[in-house]
Amino acid sequence: MDNQQTVSTAGSVSVPPASVEKHHKYEFFKVVQGYLDEAARVIDLPEYIKTILSQPKNEIIINFPVKMDDGSIRLFKGYRVQHNNLLGPYKGGIRYHEGVSLDDVKALAAMMTWKCALMNLPLGGGKGGVKFDPNKVSRDELQRITRRFFHALGSNIGPDTDIPAPDVGTDAKAMAWAMDTYMNTVGSLFRQSVKGVVTGKPVACGGTLGREKATGQGLVYCIQEWAEERDFQLGGATLIVQGFGNVGSFTSLILSRLGASTIAVGDHTGYLYNPEGFNPHKLQDYVKKNRSIAGYPGGKHISREEFFKIKADIFIPAALENQVGIDEAKALNVKLVAEGANGPCSPEGERILIDRGIDILPDVLANAGGVTVSYYEWVQNKRSEHWTLEEVDERLEKAMQRAYREVVEVARQKKCSMRVAAYAVALQRIAAAYGERDIFP
Ligand SMILES: NC(=O)C1=CN([C@@H]2O[C@H](COP(=O)(O)OP(=O)(O)OC[C@H]3O[C@@H](n4cnc5c(N)ncnc54)[C@H](O)[C@@H]3O)[C@@H](O)[C@H]2O)C=CC1
Numbered sequence: 001m002d003n004q005q006t007v008s009t010a011g012s013v014s015v016p017p018a019s020v021e022k023h024h025k026y027e028f029f030k031v032v033q034g035y036l037d038e039a040a041r042v043i044d045l046p047e048y049i050k051t052i053l054s055q056p057k058n059e060i061i062i063n064f065p066v067k068m069d070d071g072s073i074r075l076f077k078g079y080r081v082q083h084n085n086l087l088g089p090y091k092g093g094i095r096y097h098e099g100v101s102l103d104d105v106k107a108l109a110a111m112m113t114w115k116c117a118l119m120n121l122p123l124g125g126g127k128g129g130v131k132f133d134p135n136k137v138s139r140d141e142l143q144r145i146t147r148r149f150f151h152a153l154g155s156n157i158g159p160d161t162d163i164p165a166p167d168v169g170t171d172a173k174a175m176a177w178a179m180d181t182y183m184n185t186v187g188s189l190f191r192q193s194v195k196g197v198v199t200g201k202p203v204a205c206g207g208t209l210g211r212e213k214a215t216g217q218g219l220v221y222c223i224q225e226w227a228e229e230r231d232f233q234l235g236g237a238t239l240i241v242q243g244f245g246n247v248g249s250f251t252s253l254i255l256s257r258l259g260a261s262t263i264a265v266g267d268h269t270g271y272l273y274n275p276e277g278f279n280p281h282k283l284q285d286y287v288k289k290n291r292s293i294a295g296y297p298g299g300k301h302i303s304r305e306e307f308f309k310i311k312a313d314i315f316i317p318a319a320l321e322n323q324v325g326i327d328e329a330k331a332l333n334v335k336l337v338a339e340g341a342n343g344p345c346s347p348e349g350e351r352i353l354i355d356r357g358i359d360i361l362p363d364v365l366a367n368a369g370g371v372t373v374s375y376y377e378w379v380q381n382k383r384s385e386h387w388t389l390e391e392v393d394e395r396l397e398k399a400m401q402r403a404y405r406e407v408v409e410v411a412r413q414k415k416c417s418m419r420v421a422a423y424a425v426a427l428q429r430i431a432a433a434y435g436e437r438d439i440f441p
């Protein structure tokens, strides 16, 4: 295969040439590093640990060719960033999106390190992505892109090395292709069945019950904790939801069972408003068939600006990073922003929300249900077990409640934001592990 790989391993092996990435307008990795700095100050993190965590361990960039339906060969750029594996194998999703860049993937990989540590999972942080628009390729092309990418990743991933999962633009089907590719290449060398090389697989090929809805389910458990603390009734509450893919649609659906209604939704094609509330089942089915909310009957078309001004109780950002900047934060007319997406609020946006008294459930806590159930899937694969949905949900509920309460307690003690507190809890766990190892004798 005609693949080019650039692998850098901090402190050893090869140092890659200076990044050829175009300078990204929103420097997501810098933003995440800013939160790391803040949390490090709050807990007095030893400087050497901050130094180690300030860059990922490995940044893998792969240019790989794929045959398209018209017979042409197109070159794709894929990334896998392995941020830290102190607590366990690298873990994190694979994103297919036209905007994917090394900077984004680095930021998202670092966030996986904090998320797994916060949830007390024996996993580290990683993230991957391929830069293309999955809505503009056929199903067959999507399969060939996935198989070529995972073939090229080769033994850089593995059930005890680095375990990918779905993220924006990927789903259970993509994970089935990924697992099959791995099993027929690297896996076959060891003659081993290695289902645990990816999570978020279809249940029929080793996935767990409850993973598809897990991020939305975890977000709802978190929102329920917030509601209980505030004596806020979710029955009758109103939501606005940006992004109606996996996370947005399941959050809307699960909250509807608690009596909350989604009155506005938006995605990459536009925004819709329905003061009577959308039917989340019907809308989810429509999006599964049509790949977007475009053309869905029963809602009034509104602009993005109008969407952010709608009066509601809760805003669920479930699309991409940097969606709530200064203007959106000034416009939002809600009590709570529950971050389903990773990095939806810019630091400036967050500051304005806090000043306006709007609560924020930060991403590394709020959307950690996905990776937590991915961990359950990995454990089931290792033990050759099948857990019931009730067992998965019960464990997830307890895990989210524990993490929520821990973060609230640190935020109270240290008088810091929930986000900084979430980072602080994660960093304390990482610092304890580094401390015990005496890595610089
Ligand atoms: N899938 C998972 O288990 C987890 C996902 N997340 C995060 O949640 C967010 C959403 O992920 P998924 O639901 O998995 O992806 P998805 O691909 O299923 O859905 C993404 C949604 O965002 C919308 N979108 C894309 N660009 C947009 C734009 N410019 N403006 C408005 N909407 C736009 C899409 O139309 C789609 O509705 C991402 O930030 C992801 O990293 C976080 C934890 C786990």
Ligand SMILES: O=C(O)CCC(=O)C(=O)O
Pocket: 091, 092, 093, 094, 115, 163, 164, 165, 166, 167, 199, 200, 342, 367, 368, 370, 371, 372, 374
């Ligand atoms: O389930 C996983 O391993 C990854 C989830 C993920 O990518 C995320 O939490 O952002």
